[in-house]
Amino acid sequence: MISKRVQSIKPSPTLAIDAKVKTLKQKGVDIINFGVGEPDFDTPKNIKEAAIVAINSGFTKYCPVPGTPEIKNAIINKLQRDNNTVYLPEQIIVSSGAKHSLYNLFQAIIDPEDEVIIPAPYWVSYTDMVILAGGKPVIINSTDKTNFKITGDCIKKLITDKTKAIIINSPSNPTGSTYYSNELKEIVQVCLENKILIISDEIYEKLVYDNFKFTSVVQVSPQAKDITILINGISKAYAMTGWRIGYAAGNKEIISAMTKIQSQSTSNASSISIKAAVEALNGTQEYLEIMRKEFEKRRDYIVDRLNAIKGINCQKPEGAFYVFPNISAILNKSFNGKIIGSDIEFTDYLLDQAKIAVVPGSAFGAKEHIRISYANSIENIKKGIDRLETALKNLI
Ligand code: PMP
Numbered sequence: 001m002i003s004k005r006v007q008s009i010k011p012s013p014t015l016a017i018d019a020k021v022k023t024l025k026q027k028g029v030d031i032i033n034f035g036v037g038e039p040d041f042d043t044p045k046n047i048k049e050a051a052i053v054a055i056n057s058g059f060t061k062y063c064p065v066p067g068t069p070e071i072k073n074a075i076i077n078k079l080q081r082d083n084n085t086v087y088l089p090e091q092i093i094v095s096s097g098a099k100h101s102l103y104n105l106f107q108a109i110i111d112p113e114d115e116v117i118i119p120a121p122y123w124v125s126y127t128d129m130v131i132l133a134g135g136k137p138v139i140i141n142s143t144d145k146t147n148f149k150i151t152g153d154c155i156k157k158l159i160t161d162k163t164k165a166i167i168i169n170s171p172s173n174p175t176g177s178t179y180y181s182n183e184l185k186e187i188v189q190v191c192l193e194n195k196i197l198i199i200s201d202e203i204y205e206k207l208v209y210d211n212f213k214f215t216s217v218v219q220v221s222p223q224a225k226d227i228t229i230l231i232n233g234i235s236k237a238y239a240m241t242g243w244r245i246g247y248a249a250g251n252k253e254i255i256s257a258m259t260k261i262q263s264q265s266t267s268n269a270s271s272i273s274i275k276a277a278v279e280a281l282n283g284t285q286e287y288l289e290i291m292r293k294e295f296e297k298r299r300d301y302i303v304d305r306l307n308a309i310k311g312i313n314c315q316k317p318e319g320a321f322y323v324f325p326n327i328s329a330i331l332n333k334s335f336n337g338k339i340i341g342s343d344i345e346f347t348d349y350l351l352d353q354a355k356i357a358v359v360p361g362s363a364f365g366a367k368e369h370i371r372i373s374y375a376n377s378i379e380n381i382k383k384g385i386d387r388l389e390t391a392l393k394n395l396i
């Protein structure tokens with residue numbers, strides 16, 4: 001009954017863990033959720049009010065499929081203001097989340113057997129979305145020894161006549177690693193020479209620490225913009241995960257193909273969320289810094305705590321709200337006579353015994369790690385890491 005295409009993919013592991021945690025919480029189990037990646041802050045008030053005005057004024061009908069002129073202008077202004085790059089309205093499409101933008105993009109560019117290079121550790125949905133579009137994910141592994149980054153030389157080795165695109169996600173989910181402008185420049189050069197499209201997922205752009213200056217892929221050389229589809233959204237920066245607004249910017253033929261797909265599937269993103277997104281992008285930006293500073297404090301706290309635990313080795317990432325500690329020294333220890341032999345068994349153990357939810361590294365193509373989202377209050381982080389520490393003491 002179910003198509004082979006669908007049988008070839010798995011459900012999103014991050015959302016599956018979040019659903020499990022929410023069910024346990026509803027049953028009254030006291031779980032600390034380090035699983036899903038979503039800001040714990042509330043959406044700022046001015047943004048909510050813009051949505052209420054949209055409802056009350058009847059802005060509740062279909063909109064143009066790729067977004068209203070108003071939201072496109074807000075995005076164009078944002079890209080000029082923050083990323084110093086000029087786009088035209090026909091180079092922008094607004095979708096129901098950055099995930100949806102990525103989905104449309106893969107459907108628009110991939111022919112059967114086309115290859116997409118994906119640096120690992122990667123966000124859970126890239127590989128399955130490529131497969132669903134009929135393409136082939138080609139994974140480049142990177143480790144904590146290179147700060148989970150790849151270079152132009154790594155890419156060169158994997159290029160074939162089927163290579164269509166590469167995904168760059170900086171700051172990265174799950175590692176938090178962030179590329180410097182000169183590192184991006186080298187990658188862009190290889191892609192230009194080999195006519196490879198760059199899909200630059202910049203959704204964590206606003207969450208960078210230690211005075212790191214974010215640079216968009218499109219900024220690193222004059223030709224970079226021509227070969228890049230920039231993906232961004234408002235979920236992470238403005239604490240708006242549930243509103244479902246993301247966007248893509250780039251080559252107008254590709255944007256037009258994405259619009260065609262969207263016109264035959266979901267039509268426009270929610271009109272009410274579009275109005276809220278206009279306010280997010282055009283209104284005051286002052287709370288971005290408040291949230292960023294709070295995330296930075298939590299990152300500093302969690303990294304110090306984790307590295308003080310025997311068996312855990314955690315890098316201090318410069319972006320996003322994840323840490324991705326190496327847990328290989330813990331694997332093959334046992335609890336009550338049962339060996340914990342994999343990252344999945346370890347995360348199950350943490351959920352059952354310590355009541356903390358984290359995501360196994362294998363979901364991101366790195367099975368010696370776990371992902372911990374610190375988009376949680378300092379009190380909860382403290383409580384959760386205390387529990388982790390106790391759970392590890394119980395392993396022999
Ligand atoms: N890209 C990355 C790297 C992500 O972590 C997420 C998380 N949700 C998304 C894209 C999609 O975000 P959204 O659909 O909420 O805009």
Ligand code: GLU
Nearest residue numbers: 012014015035036037173
């Ligand atoms: N991107 C977030 C995460 O990795 C949200 C869940 C999802 O969309 O997969 O946890």
